[in-house]
Amino acid sequence: xxxxxxxxxxxxxxxxxxxxxxxxxxxxxxxxxxxxxxxxxxxxxxxxxxxxxxxxxxxxxxxxxxxxxxxxxxxxxxxxxxxxxxxxxxxxxxxxxxxxxxxxxxxxxxxxxxxxxxxxxxxxxxxxxxxxxxxxxxxxxxxxxxxxxxxxxxxxxxxxxxxxxxxxxxxxxxxxxxxxxxxxxxxxxxxxxxxxxxxxxxxxxxxxxxxxxxxxxxxxx
Amino acid sequence: xxxxxxxxxxxxxxxxxxxxxxxxxxxxxxxxxxxxxxxxxxxxxxxxxxxxxxxxxxxxxxxxxxxxxxxxxxxxxxxxxxxxxxxxxxxxxxxxxxxxxxxxxxxxxxxxxxxxxxxxxxxxxxxxxxxxxxxxxxxxxxxxxxxxxxxxxxxxxxxxxxxxxxxxxxxxxxxxxxxxxxxxxxxxxxxxxxxxxxxxxxxxxxxxxxxxxxxxxxxxx
Amino acid sequence: xxxxxxxxxxxxxxxxxxxxxxxxxxxxxxxxxxxxxxxxxxxxxxxxxxxxxxxxxxxxxxxxxxxxxxxxxxxxxxxxxxxxxxxxxxxxxxxxxxxxxxxxxxxxxxxxxxxxxxxxxxxxxxxxxxxxxxxxxxxxxxxxxxxxxxxxxxxxxxxxxxxxxxxxxxxxxxxxxxxxxxxxxxxxxxxxxxxxxxxxxxxxxxxxxxxxxxxxxxxxx
Numbered sequence: 237x238x239x240x241x242x243x244x245x246x247x248x249x250x251x252x253x254x255x256x257x258x259x260x261x262x263x264x265x266x267x268x269x270x271x272x273x274x275x276x277x278x279x280x281x282x283x284x285x286x287x288x289x290x291x292x293x294x295x296x297x298x299x300x301x302x303x304x305x306x307x308x309x310x311x312x313x314x315x316x317x318x319x320x321x322x323x324x325x326x327x328x329x330x331x332x333x334x335x336x337x338x339x340x341x342x343x344x345x346x347x348x349x350x351x352x353x354x355x356x357x358x359x360x361x362x363x364x365x366x367x368x369x370x371x372x373x374x375x376x377x378x379x380x381x382x383x384x385x386x387x388x389x390x391x392x393x394x395x396x397x398x399x400x401x402x403x404x405x406x407x408x409x410x411x412x413x414x415x416x417x418x419x420x421x422x423x424x425x426x427x428x429x430x431x432x433x434x435x436x437x438x439x440x441x442x443x444x445x446x447x448x449x450x451x452x453x454x455x456x457x
Numbered sequence: 458x459x460x461x462x463x464x465x466x467x468x469x470x471x472x473x474x475x476x477x478x479x480x481x482x483x484x485x486x487x488x489x490x491x492x493x494x495x496x497x498x499x500x501x502x503x504x505x506x507x508x509x510x511x512x513x514x515x516x517x518x519x520x521x522x523x524x525x526x527x528x529x530x531x532x533x534x535x536x537x538x539x540x541x542x543x544x545x546x547x548x549x550x551x552x553x554x555x556x557x558x559x560x561x562x563x564x565x566x567x568x569x570x571x572x573x574x575x576x577x578x579x580x581x582x583x584x585x586x587x588x589x590x591x592x593x594x595x596x597x598x599x600x601x602x603x604x605x606x607x608x609x610x611x612x613x614x615x616x617x618x619x620x621x622x623x624x625x626x627x628x629x630x631x632x633x634x635x636x637x638x639x640x641x642x643x644x645x646x647x648x649x650x651x652x653x654x655x656x657x658x659x660x661x662x663x664x665x666x667x668x669x670x671x672x673x674x675x676x677x678x
Numbered sequence: 679x680x681x682x683x684x685x686x687x688x689x690x691x692x693x694x695x696x697x698x699x700x701x702x703x704x705x706x707x708x709x710x711x712x713x714x715x716x717x718x719x720x721x722x723x724x725x726x727x728x729x730x731x732x733x734x735x736x737x738x739x740x741x742x743x744x745x746x747x748x749x750x751x752x753x754x755x756x757x758x759x760x761x762x763x764x765x766x767x768x769x770x771x772x773x774x775x776x777x778x779x780x781x782x783x784x785x786x787x788x789x790x791x792x793x794x795x796x797x798x799x800x801x802x803x804x805x806x807x808x809x810x811x812x813x814x815x816x817x818x819x820x821x822x823x824x825x826x827x828x829x830x831x832x833x834x835x836x837x838x839x840x841x842x843x844x845x846x847x848x849x850x851x852x853x854x855x856x857x858x859x860x861x862x863x864x865x866x867x868x869x870x871x872x873x874x875x876x877x878x879x880x881x882x883x884x885x886x887x888x889x890x891x892x893x894x895x896x897x898x899x
Contacts, residue, residue, distance in 0.1 A: 275708065296738060296743050297734070297743065297744055297748055298743065331851075348833035360744060360748070360749070361751065364751065364754070367748070367754060374723070378825075382824065385827075387825075387826065390720070391714075391720045391723070391724065391826070392717075392720060395719075396719075397719050397720070397722075397723045398719045441717055442720075442732050444719045
């Protein structure tokens with residue numbers, strides 16, 4: 237009984253987190269595609285790739301093949317729905333101030349905790365699980381930005397990978413303390429999402445090596 | 458008897474399609490390398506990477522490791538031959554009007570059907586097989602374009618990923634109807650190749666979200 | 679007895695080579711990050727990604743999951759140490775003339791031989807092992823350059839992939855001749871490193887297809 241309940245818990249929680257992360261990253265991918273004036277199918281490809289890259293990288297690294305994003309039709313359906321919704325409902329999406337960044341922050345949070353959680357389920361060590369969570373979180377956005385030829389947000393955005401690492405770390409510490417996974421992943425995701433949002437609003441930045449220089453070459457290509 | 462014949466059919470058909478796709482994508486990679494004035498070895502690396510990325514992505518995703526492109530020396534030989542041929546016979550390749558795009562379209566078609574076919578052999582579902590075929594088809598060209606710092610053709614070219622999806626879809630539907638694989642893959646590949654060629658010639662494009670705007674920012678970096 | 683000794687030899691040598699390659703590629707990634715004025719955490723992410731990509735690509739391709747870079751905490755520790763050292767000790771790193779290129783050459787050499795060695799341990803054929811060594815060597819630098827939006831060095835630098843292939847080839851030939859792996863990998867790594875350094879100093883280049891043209895479009899984007 238207990239074993240079954242535990243197995244279900246381990247099985248359904250990552251799926252719910254993954255589907256949520258898939259949806260918001262697909263929105264961010266589709267919105268980036270619309271912004272770059274891709275055609276309908278280009279937008280769908282970008283939402284599919286942005287949504288699945290984080291989870292696919294995680295699954296390839298822990299040896300869970302075929303990756304969930306491919307084995308389970310719901311991921312594909314969710315990605316395509318987000319893409320179509322963005323294309324035909326983009327006046328609605330447009331009303332949000334910075335939709336790509338908002339969805340990106342939510343996807344970062346959901347994938348960071350789902351990556352850490354799934355890594356623990358696959359018996360990786362605590363440091364590895366936290367880092368894998370971070371990589372899962374930043375993977376989708378990195379591939380999305382590379383495909384539209386922008387420098388990945390993770391490399392210059394305010395408190396980006398740190399937020400993912402903290403969210404993933406909460407899951408790992410929670411599992412170590414015996415906190416129920418639903419609580420730990422919820423707290424981790426909220427902390428990551430909130431930290432990223434506040435950092436964006438206030439322009440929080442980590443120190444840069446070398447002398448301070450206002451005319452930074454950071455965004456220059 | 459029947460089982461053996463079936464196994465042989467499943468085994469040899471993807472290899473033939475893969476080797477064909479490998480050859481034409483290697484030509485497209487080498488031609489892009491020559492165009493960017495890379496040295497001899499850079500051209501060979503680009504043909505190797507362009508030729509094998511699609512199949513390697515497919516094999517990693519379905520868990521067929523080591524990937525065929527690595528386990529089988531013929532893939533490597535075919536890629537290197539295409540690279541050397543392009544460098545020393547490029548006046549011949551040059552006579553074709555848009556050689557990169559032509560080889561790219563052929564590679565797209567061959568990898569799309571081979572990806573869908575191999576995914577079915579590995580017992581993936583029909584939707585997954587069609588999407589995996591599409592990803593196999595667009596993977597090689599995406600990596601090639603990323604490496605020479607161009608926005609991947611898949612994101613802005615005329616009817617690109619759609620053509621791959623249709624080719625892969627024909628294979629999936631054919632398998633469902635019990636059509637012999639050789640026929641279904643042949644029809645799928647021809648349909649994808651023809652559709653892409655006609656779309657290029659006529660400049661067919663899918664609708665773009667938002668108001669129509671002649672001075673599109675699509676190719677802008 | 680002999681079997682155990684052999685297994686230990688096969689097991690520890692790649693780890694030592696991998697950790698060395700990880701350290702120098704992490705230095706090259708961190709130095710590139712400092713050069714592009716990334717913040718502290720961006721630098722750490724870049725050193726982690728640059729350091730682990732080569733080995734991760736190798737391990738995914740031969741089916742050794744989870745990859746060593748993830749399963750073993752020492753890789754992560756070495757990468758992060760290199761990143762922190764670069765940020766806080768970068769005046770020291772700066773004194774070297776071309777630190778990114780120097781560390782890159784060392785990482786190329788160490789990963790090329792470790793990739794070839796591990797491929798042989800996983801029973802890949804000689805041609806595959808040599809090419810996998812080359813790919814392992816060039817993978818980390820390619821991902822690093824893509825992330826900071828530069829054309830990968832492998833595609834235009836002097837004698838880059840050739841050097842990796844020669845280093846990997848020495849390991850394969852050495853294994854075929856029965857030379858102890860430590861000797862073969864040492865000779866291979868030194869040959870690759872030396873060849874790359876001399877080629878950089880003297881500006882050795884391989885022939886470029888087409889007519890010679892001084893105003894080469896090679897570095898143009």
